Amino acid sequence: MKRVVIPELLDTDSGTPQEVADSLADLRMFNRRFGGVRATTELLREVAEQRRLKTISFLDVAGASGDVAMLASDALRKSGIELETVLLDRAQTHLNRELPGVCGDALALPFPDNAFDVVGCSLFLHHLEPEQIVAFADEGLRVARHAFIVNDLVRNRLHWCFARLGSVIYKSRLTVHDAAASVLRAYIVNEMREILSRTNAARFDVKTFYFFRMGVIAWKPSTI
Numbered sequence: 001m002k003r004v005v006i007p008e009l010l011d012t013d014s015g016t017p018q019e020v021a022d023s024l025a026d027l028r029m030f031n032r033r034f035g036g037v038r039a040t041t042e043l044l045r046e047v048a049e050q051r052r053l054k055t056i057s058f059l060d061v062a063g064a065s066g067d068v069a070m071l072a073s074d075a076l077r078k079s080g081i082e083l084e085t086v087l088l089d090r091a092q093t094h095l096n097r098e099l100p101g102v103c104g105d106a107l108a109l110p111f112p113d114n115a116f117d118v119v120g121c122s123l124f125l126h127h128l129e130p131e132q133i134v135a136f137a138d139e140g141l142r143v144a145r146h147a148f149i150v151n152d153l154v155r156n157r158l159h160w161c162f163a164r165l166g167s168v169i170y171k172s173r174l175t176v177h178d179a180a181a182s183v184l185r186a187y188i189v190n191e192m193r194e195i196l197s198r199t200n201a202a203r204f205d206v207k208t209f210y211f212f213r214m215g216v217i218a219w220k221p222s223t224i
Contacts, residue, residue: 063087
C-alpha cells in the first residue's frame, strides 16, 4: 500500500472549538483502547530498565492532552518508576493544563542539550516527511540524555479499512477524515528503519505492538 500524504484537519484546527475538542477526545479513545498507551509505557519501561532509572523526565512532543503520558505514568508507577512529563505542542489550545506545557517547534526544540531523560511522541511522526523525521529525531537525541522514542501507526490496508469503518463511533467529523488520512500517511517498519539509519542515533530498535502500532527507541550515542 503506497504512502499518500493527505492534510489532516486537526493539524490546522479546521473546525469549531467543539469539533477540535471532540477530535482530541477521539485520539484519547484510540490510545486507550487500541494500544497507544501500552506502546508508550513499554518503550519507557525498556529505557528505564536498560538505563536503571527510577525516575524519568519525559518531553512529550505534540503531547496535546497528555493523556498517553498520564496513563503511562500510572502504569509505570506500579513498577516503581516515576514519570515526570512536560508537554510540547504547537498550539496552546491543545495543551493539558494538568501538566507543564510549552508551545514550540518539534524541529527546533526550545530546550538545551540533555534537558530530559527521554524525548518522544505519540501519533505525531506520520505527520512528517522522511527528512523532517531525521531532523526531529536528531533534535530529540540532542535534548535527551538517554533515548528518543516513537509510538505511531503502521500503514496497512486492513488498518485503513478499520479506520474508515470506525467513523460510526467517532465524536468529531474531523476524525472521520483524519483517521483514514493518518493511516495513509503512516510508515511501515522497513521505511522507518531506513529513515532512522540516517539519524545520529548510536543504534535503534523498531518493534510492532497491538493493533498496527509501531514503537521506536533510538539510543543517544554518548550513553552507549
